[in-house]
Amino acid sequence: MATEKANYSIRRMARLLDVTKSGFYAWMKRRSAGPSKRARAQRDLDAQVRRVHTDSDDVYGAPRVTAELARDGRCVDEKTVAASMRRQGLEGVSPRKFQPVTTLPGVDTYHIPDLVKRVWDQGDLDAVWISDITYLRTWEGFVYLCVIRDGCSRRVLGWAMDDRQDSDLVEQALRMAHTLRAMTPNDVIFHADRGAQGGFNWSLQHRYFQSILAARQRLRLGFSNRGLSVADCSASKR
Template identity: 40%
Template sequence: MTHPKDIKISAPEQFALLNDPDFLNQVVTRYLQQFLEAEITTFLQAEPYQRTGDRTGYRNGYKPRVRKTRVGRIELCVPQDREGRFHSGLFAHFQRSEKALMLALQEAYLQGVSTRKVTKITEQLCGTSFSKSQVSELCQELDADINAWRARPPSKRATVDVDLKKHIEAFHTRSDGTYGAPRIFKDLMDMGIRVGKKRVARLMREMGICGFSRRKSTQTTRKTQQSDKAPDLVKRDFNVATVNKLWVADITYVPTYSGFLYLSVVIDAFSRRVVGWAMARHLQSELVLSALNMALYQRRPEDVIHHSDQGVQYTSIAFGKRCREAGVRPSMGAAGDCYDNALCESFFATLECELINRRSFRTQA
């Protein structure tokens, strides 16, 4: 008998074993074939070519039989006797016990093989118990299978997975643990590595890593019914031919232990660069004016479009006056529609997810 302590399988081996349909198909086929041989031996009371007075009949070749199982299509050779009296009880019990068989085989390989476990499986499948010698022979087959499986060289796919995991870990570390499967997939494609997004997600699950998700939103845009809004000059088309033709702006917040700190930015739509920004403890028009003034000082544009939402800061008299003085054309999307200012919303989503949400700030300084 093989004691469970004699066989130890590491965690990577367990995962590979339970996710290798070819190996499981081979194991199930060998198991069932051995069960059939043990079953006819018990029925005839004699091993093949054994001379004994207890023999009740003789073998008469095999009949092929195909079964569809959870691990694929398996082909079995059902033994026959000369009188045609032998009828295997395996298939009648197998249909009801297939799931239990798969779990029992996996457990036997992961925790160790013993005659007690094998005897229990045979009784469930065939409705009868076999001799100790027959069960011991099945246990030896189990040991041979698992030793052959552990000694086999890694497949081509497994070798590629090892290299992919190195690249995935490098990209994930470089992003400070923020990149998930979609972004790492794009990075791999940029490197010229052809791989599926689902495969990247599977490997990340195996490695126990994932991206960082977003936080719940807080409203920072407040629209006033009395204010005059500027027309929408962008119409959700953020494609421009050069710099300083279209700027997008918005406001977000940074939570601290001493209250919210508000951040206003101005982004150039062509370069995707933040050309102006400002922070304050309030949501007054001075916040967005400071960000606009920084952008004007750094870029000195001519006839640039400043696109934002309909927040009271952007519809204020002071902000409109500053735009006229600098030759800036204000543009505003529809109220409550994030898609009209999608470029800036996307920037804030990345900033919040990958930087702000992952840190705690004690003060506003």
Template identity: 35%
Template sequence: MTGLLDEHPHLGVECVLRELHIASSTYYRWRRAEREPCARKRQDAVLAERIRQIHTDSGGIYGSPRVHAVLRREGVHVGRKRVERLMREAGLTGISPRRTGKGFTRRDPKAMLAPDLVQRDFTAPAPNRLWVTDLTMIPTGEGPLWLSAIRDAFSRRVVAWETSARADADLVLTTLEYALASREVEPGKLIHHADHGCQYTSIKLTTRLMRAGIEASMGSVGGQG
């Protein structure tokens, strides 16, 4: 019927409704439902936005159980299956943390990676020749806390570190700035080695390394002691 009226508006709605014995209130309620999303869909849209924010704030590691727990703490009464569905529809997935103290990051498939100049040889002939950096997630009662640290391969000592609720490029860049402020780095002599995480392939970090005359290296960061 709606198709008929849309194609032939000259027929007149009321006339067609009378001929088909359809109440006008039924017809207009039907058309209104076509134009306006139902309450459930509107609620899903609002809920999906909050879920996305919680997932982002977690550094992209929270799956549906932990997102659901956060929502419950906030007083949002929602079923876990509904959270799972909304996360699936939004393409959001969690990461199961490895043992505490072990860092992990996500790789950007579109990023261009620096070569692995270290090849798992985490030794250096002198200070400020090889810095190895990584991110570590520390679980807390208020959510994950991310620790970014840079270690000098020669002394095995931490050059600089910083923490944040977000595992983003700003965190690793701030750590690098602290390291550069604490050490006298000779351009062209230092290698900055990290894993393939998107934080380390960001334009912000790679540009800063180039400006400081530091050569970027990417590969495994395990086993450096």
């Protein structure tokens, strides 16, 4: 309307555009008066927020920007700073990254003796098997990897991967190790990573191989080895 007022009457344009003449004149008055006090304050705040964010190499989020402004004598609340950052498309960088949990602790605190006294190499094959659970980053997310090795030869005997860490993950790796050895080493001491996986605490050193493989059946009967924590399996993490 302001552009075409030399060619058309304000009354006619207001009728065609379905607006009021008073509304148009009020807008013209505000336009000629320049930015309002609130708009100027907002523009000033945006500039300060942008300066602090830039000085932090685009790392600071609203909480730290608010703290920096307070040190400079500009006291504003965090919500106002957050709104300013959103308005300008500014984002902070969080140092926290997702870390999959590879140890699910049991609820009990009692312990059993360390059968190997942290000596994983007993001088014989199939004397001690050690295992650990870690995670791998893939394009589709994280997957958990369970590896079982012989304490003497350090050879990988079995492994399994899954997007869940539970008793099935450990059991799959254990069954692969059993298949590779093609035997039933009932006297092997199996040392698993500390933690309760899927409701069964694999944090134990067990001398009865077949009873470990029957763990799920024992769980169905209501028996649990939860909480049998021993020394951490440091050798499997080297």
